[in-house]
Amino acid sequence: MTIYNIALIGFGGVNRALTELIAAKNQLWERDLGFRLNIVAVSDLYLGSVISPNGLDAKTLVDAKFEKGGFGQLSGGSAEADNETIIKTAPADIVVEATYTNPNDGEPAVSHCRWALETGKHVVTTNKGPVAIAAPALKAFAKTNGVRFEYEGAVMSGTPIIRMAERTLAGAELKGFEGILNGTSNFVLGRMESGLDFASAVKEAQKLGYAEADPTADVEGFDVRLKVVILANELLGANLKPEDISCKGVSGLSLSDIEEAAKANSRWKLIGAAVRNDDGSVTGSVSPKRLGLDHPLAGVNGATNAVSLDTELLGAVTITGPGAGRIETAYALLSDIVAIHSAGASSTAKEAA
Numbered sequence: 001m002t003i004y005n006i007a008l009i010g011f012g013g014v015n016r017a018l019t020e021l022i023a024a025k026n027q028l029w030e031r032d033l034g035f036r037l038n039i040v041a042v043s044d045l046y047l048g049s050v051i052s053p054n055g056l057d058a059k060t061l062v063d064a065k066f067e068k069g070g071f072g073q074l075s076g077g078s079a080e081a082d083n084e085t086i087i088k089t090a091p092a093d094i095v096v097e098a099t100y101t102n103p104n105d106g107e108p109a110v111s112h113c114r115w116a117l118e119t120g121k122h123v124v125t126t127n128k129g130p131v132a133i134a135a136p137a138l139k140a141f142a143k144t145n146g147v148r149f150e151y152e153g154a155v156m157s158g159t160p161i162i163r164m165a166e167r168t169l170a171g172a173e174l175k176g177f178e179g180i181l182n183g184t185s186n187f188v189l190g191r192m193e194s195g196l197d198f199a200s201a202v203k204e205a206q207k208l209g210y211a212e213a214d215p216t217a218d219v220e221g222f223d224v225r226l227k228v229v230i231l232a233n234e235l236l237g238a239n240l241k242p243e244d245i246s247c248k249g250v251s252g253l254s255l256s257d258i259e260e261a262a263k264a265n266s267r268w269k270l271i272g273a274a275v276r277n278d279d280g281s282v283t284g285s286v287s288p289k290r291l292g293l294d295h296p297l298a299g300v301n302g303a304t305n306a307v308s309l310d311t312e313l314l315g316a317v318t319i320t321g322p323g324a325g326r327i328e329t330a331y332a333l334l335s336d337i338v339a340i341h342s343a344g345a346s347s348t349a350k351e352a353a
């Protein structure tokens with residue numbers, strides 16, 4: 001049985017949910033997946049940082065009501081989030097990056113990933129910034145250092161769009177895709193259809209753990225833009241940057257726009273799309289679209305996401321599933337660790353007696 005030592009960078013909704021899963025399911029994973037997870041370090045802007053080479057008790061971490069700088073009271077702890085020291089020196093096999101997504105330059109998460117990969121640690125992340133903005137460089141660091149950079153949760157949370165498209169649909173010849181790629185905006189549009197005002201609907205999405213730290217990224221389309229870049233570069237072999245993608249969000253839609261659409265048997269949806277052009281280039285876009293009720297994406301509700309992949313050999317293949325949520329996204333991290341384990345990239349993990 002393998003034990004993976006992990007370091008958590010950021011201890012908000014997603015990494016707390018992963019910690020909850022570790023507390024509840026380590027034994028099950030040991031039996032069914034062949035490994036268990038041991039948290040040897042945590043760093044968080046609000047709580048501080050801690051290294052514990054023997055491991056921190058997951059249930060205690062979740063249950064304790066730490067105040068600001070609270071990790072400073074723990075053995076091996078500090079009231080400051082010393083990410084660089086934690087990432088470079090903690091005895092971790094895997095660094096789990098779940099700090100906030102910076103849609104502009106991806107920092108500080110790009111540096112977090114780089115420090116981990118350079119020091120021979122695998123990285124799993126749900127953070128869209130480093131993947132959209134620095135994936136080629138980070139993949140190169142991973143290769144040079146014989147470790148892996150995994151990021152299934154960066155698009156569609158725990159729903160396996162990236163691995164599904166890359167592995168199971170290999171050879172189907174993808175030509176483009178269109179989809180609902182932001183749980184918050186889709187949830188907000190649905191709540192507005194029930195008559196709730198925009199600001200209250202955004203607050204609900206924040207409470208449910210769907211929204212970004214700054215929900216402007218959700219409602220202005222910046223989050224979808226990152227996801228279009230990730231899917232286009234990963235699946236269509238493009239080399240797009242966020243600024244290459246035209247981008248409009250849902251913040252301009254009023255309750256009367258929503259009502260008018262309903263009267264015309266249609267619904268507003270925020271659509272992210274990319275298509276390969278005849279000359280081989282790839283064009284991406286993000287904008288609200290009024291879809292007729294018979295459109296395959298019109299019935300996608302709440303924080304659910306869906307992507308329709310346009311393939312040469314199969315026609316349209318649509319993947320639907322959770323697009324946001326704490327536990328759902330923590331599952332994406334687990335699926336990345338399963339991928340690392342399955343690839344046999346476990347040379348740094350300890351074999352338990």
Ligand SMILES: NC(=O)C1=CN([C@@H]2O[C@H](COP(=O)(O)OP(=O)(O)OC[C@H]3O[C@@H](n4cnc5c(N)ncnc54)[C@H](OP(=O)(O)O)[C@@H]3O)[C@@H](O)[C@H]2O)C=CC1
Pocket residue numbers: 009010011012013014015043044045046081083098099100101108126127128153154157209210211212213323324325326329
């Ligand atoms: N929630 C979801 O449904 C999904 C989230 N994601 C992505 O996963 C990541 C985590 O999401 P989530 O947990 O919901 O976000 P949260 O905002 O709940 O958590 C992020 C945590 O990281 C901390 N943090 C921010 N900057 C730093 C830093 N420089 N060093 C250390 N800690 C830092 C924050 O502290 P503080 O609060 O003090 O700033 C917070 O505790 C984000 O990048 C998000 O975009 C991806 C898919 C789905």
Ligand SMILES: N[C@@H](CCO)C(=O)O
Pocket residue numbers: 154156157181182183184185210211212218223323324325
């Ligand atoms: N804020 C994002 C999280 C998932 O990336 C959303 O609502 O879709």
